[in-house]
Amino acid sequence: MAYSVRSQSVQHLKSRSNVSDLANKVVFCTGGAGTICSAQVRALVYLGADACIVGRNVQKTEDMAKDIATARKGAKVIGIGSIDVREVESLQKAVERCVKELGSLDFVMYAMVQTRLRPLEDTYMSEN
Secondary structure (H helix, E strand, O other): OHHHHHHHHHHHHHHHOOHHHOOOOEEEEEOOOOHHHHHHHHHHHHOOOEEEEEOOOHHHHHHHHHHHHOOOOOOOEEEEOOOOOOOHHHHHHHHHHHHHHHOOOOEEEEOOOOOOOOOHHHOOOOOO
């Protein structure tokens, strides 16, 4: 049932999109091995984009990248695990690898869930 829904959603996107707009574009997605984000990235790959997904779990992220790559023949999807999105250096290394392996970075989906709970008074709030 889930495959049918996913397939219908992708077909709906394809009917409403100019597929050539995504050809030769690269999507970078944090949390890309998760259920929601992987479905979104899969749709973009199906429509012509290549992708780089990053996450904390190495095996889960690499496996999901391989699975997403099946959405379109010739798709290039890389999975980079062991990335902590709260650490700028960690993200910078992932971005550099993405650009090196896929040639560019055109879209960013910052779609992770932070699971650390802390009191409100200990939470940093940006003034910007």
